[in-house]
Amino acid sequence: MMATGKAASPATAEIDMRLALRKRKRLHETAIHGLLFLCGALSILTTLGIAYGLARESLSFFARELWENANKRLVVEVDAQAATLKLSSSGLALEAGDVIKIDDEKMRIVQIEGETLAVERGFQGTGATAHNAGTDLFLSDRVSLIEFFTGTKWNPQIGQFGIWPLVTSTLRTSTIAVVVAMPLGLSVAIYLSEYASSRARSILKPVLEVLAGIPTVVYGYFALMFMTQLLRDLLGADTVQIYNTASAGIVIGILILPLVSSMSEDALSAVPRSLREAAYAMGATKWETAVKVVVPAALSGIAAAFMVSVSRAIGETMIVAIAAGAGPNLTLNPFDSAETMTGHIVRISGGDLSYDSIDYNSIFAIGLMLFLMTLGLNIISQRIVRRFREVYE
Numbered sequence: 001m002m003a004t005g006k007a008a009s010p011a012t013a014e015i016d017m018r019l020a021l022r023k024r025k026r027l028h029e030t031a032i033h034g035l036l037f038l039c040g041a042l043s044i045l046t047t048l049g050i051a052y053g054l055a056r057e058s059l060s061f062f063a064r065e066l067w068e069n070a071n072k073r074l075v076v077e078v079d080a081q082a083a084t085l086k087l088s089s090s091g092l093a094l095e096a097g098d099v100i101k102i103d104d105e106k107m108r109i110v111q112i113e114g115e116t117l118a119v120e121r122g123f124q125g126t127g128a129t130a131h132n133a134g135t136d137l138f139l140s141d142r143v144s145l146i147e148f149f150t151g152t153k154w155n156p157q158i159g160q161f162g163i164w165p166l167v168t169s170t171l172r173t174s175t176i177a178v179v180v181a182m183p184l185g186l187s188v189a190i191y192l193s194e195y196a197s198s199r200a201r202s203i204l205k206p207v208l209e210v211l212a213g214i215p216t217v218v219y220g221y222f223a224l225m226f227m228t229q230l231l232r233d234l235l236g237a238d239t240v241q242i243y244n245t246a247s248a249g250i251v252i253g254i255l256i257l258p259l260v261s262s263m264s265e266d267a268l269s270a271v272p273r274s275l276r277e278a279a280y281a282m283g284a285t286k287w288e289t290a291v292k293v294v295v296p297a298a299l300s301g302i303a304a305a306f307m308v309s310v311s312r313a314i315g316e317t318m319i320v321a322i323a324a325g326a327g328p329n330l331t332l333n334p335f336d337s338a339e340t341m342t343g344h345i346v347r348i349s350g351g352d353l354s355y356d357s358i359d360y361n362s363i364f365a366i367g368l369m370l371f372l373m374t375l376g377l378n379i380i381s382q383r384i385v386r387r388f389r390e391v392y393e
Helices: 010-021 027-062 145-150 164-195 198-213 216-235 245-269 273-281 286-297 299-315 318-323 341-349 358-388
Strands: 067-073 084-086 099-102 105-113 116-120 136-140
Touching: 027 358, 164 198, 164 245, 164 286, 164 299, 164 341, 164 358, 198 245, 216 245, 216 318, 245 299, 245 318, 273 286, 286 299, 299 358, 318 341, 341 358
Parallel strands: none
Antiparallel strands: 067 136, 084 116, 099 105, 099 136, 105 116
């Protein structure tokens, strides 16, 4: 019996196979790919937009010349040729080298003798004109980077722009929080990963993470009403002020405890079971295995949890705004009242500030400082993770 068709040659069969395996265009896959790319690009653009907004507003704080009413007035009228000014005795203190403005004319103070100023008229290209008695005098409020990073007093209303009182109180509360959260969080993570049964883990881990869902304003009043009172009972009311950074730091530690324990437990659980079994085979106890084998193997994940928790502690707002106190204070005593960077932003932004005033622009300079601090911590955490990352096959 003869075949009705002709058999395909090997070359034709190979071509047909290649055509069958050729990548086909799938519209839904392309749409999903584009959507995911758009989400990633949007997150990056959002971060860049935040950085740009903070930098733009901070630039006006550092570079733009703002004028503050010195609460001084001309006592006698001056003409366009006068080189001295007689001022009232009240108002802000002036120094040689200060730039002042009367009406639209800028002047630089050359010498001061009592309430009489020797000035350079028509400074920075402004024209020298006559001014009437009783005209207000304004003082230049431009802030230098040197003053911002080295000054030890912060009070924009009187021309003091040293950021260190706010930075030290922020670092102090964050350090206290990390000292509280890290040992407790790591201990909880070791228990959940190495000791707890599956049923206990399924109950305890969600209960622990409920702490992360409590509003921070509740934590703030908990720090003020309970933790502060507890510290005053233990250490004395004369030692612990009603508003203090210690109680705020301890409660921030409670706030970030679920973050530390959850991330650390995930890192510990990712360590291969074979490492634990090898340690048991060598005669190690469960505790020795957890501390000397599992924890070092998960060090990169634990370090990442540490850095993320520090960033979270630095950025916490409501707890420090309620419990740490108001008013910048350069002190190392954790039981004293001291205002943090975020607490200061909340207090100042909630006040009656005019747009584009020096107080208003200072908020963005502080925000940019916070952004740079957390960015630096994230960069450090990435380096640590790469340095201690373990790869298992």
